[in-house]
C-alpha cells in the first residue's frame with residue numbers, strides 16, 4: 001500500500017517542536033536507519049543488569065518511532081537483533097531479548113495503530129523461536145493497513161547473509177528463466193534483497209559513539225549520510241532523531257557527482273597551461 005504520511009507536528013513535545021522548526025520539511029530524509037547500540041553500557045554505568053538496559057532501549061524504540069510518525073518520516077529501520085548477537089551472546093541474554101521483543105510487540109501494537117505505523121521485519125526471521133514469529137506475524141498483520149511510517153525491525157539480520165540469500169534467489173531465478181550472468185544489473189540484486197520494497201536509507205544513525213557499520217545494510221547504505229552520536233541508545237529520544245535530521249540537512253549529497261556551484265571544466269586542451277618549461 002502506498003504510504004501517505006499525515007503530519008502531526010502539533011503532537012510533538014515543545015523541545016522536539018523547537019528542533020523541528022529549524023528543519024526544511026521539503027528535505028526530510030525518506031528513510032532513516034539506526035544502529036541501536038549501548039544498552040549494556042547504559043546499564044553498567046548505573047550498576048544495573050544488562051537486561052535492564054535492553055528494557056530501557058525498547059522504550060526508546062517506541063518513542064523514536066512515534067516522533068518519526070509525527071513528522072511524516074516514511075521509513076524507519078532499526079537494527080534490533082543481529083545474526084552475530086544470536087550466535088555470540090550468552091543464551092540467557094538472547095532468550096531475554098526474544099521475550100522482550102514479544103512483550104514489546106504485545107504492548108505497543110495499539111500505540112502503532114494510534115500512530116498509523118506499519119511494522120515489518122528483515123532478516124532470517126524464520127530461524128527465530130516459533131512463539132516470537134507468531135507474535136511478529138500478528139503485529140505485522142494488525143498494522144498492515146496503516147499508511148504512515150513503516151517501522152522495519154532487522155531481526156536475526158546480517159548484511160552479508162542478506163547478500164548470500166539474494167544471490168541464491170537471483171541465481172535460482174536466472175536458472176529458471178535461462179538468463180546469462182552478463183545481463184545481471186544492480187536492479188536485479190536490489191530486487192532480491194530483503195529491502196526490495198524500501199528505498200535505500202538516506203541517513204544512517206549509530207548511537208554510543210562507535211565508528212562501525214557492524215554488518216548492517218551494506219548494499220543499501222552506499223550513499224547514506226552517516227551520523228554517529230555518543231548518546232547510548234536508552235538515552236536516545238525523538239529530539240535526538242530530529243537533531244540528526246538537522247545535521248543531515250546541512251550536508252550536501254553528491255552521489256559521486258559534483259556540487260552545483262563548481263566551475264565549468266575546461267574542455268579545450270590547448271588552453272590548459274601546464275607550467276611552461
Ligand code: FPP
Pocket residue numbers: 036037038039040041042054055057058061079080081085100101104153233
Ligand atoms: C546494543 O546494546 C543493542 C542491541 C543488542 C540491540 C537493540 C535491542 C534493543 C533496543 C532492545 C529491544 C528492541 C526491541 C525492538 C524490543 P549492547 O548490548 O550491544 O550494548 P553495549 O555495546 O553497551 O554492550
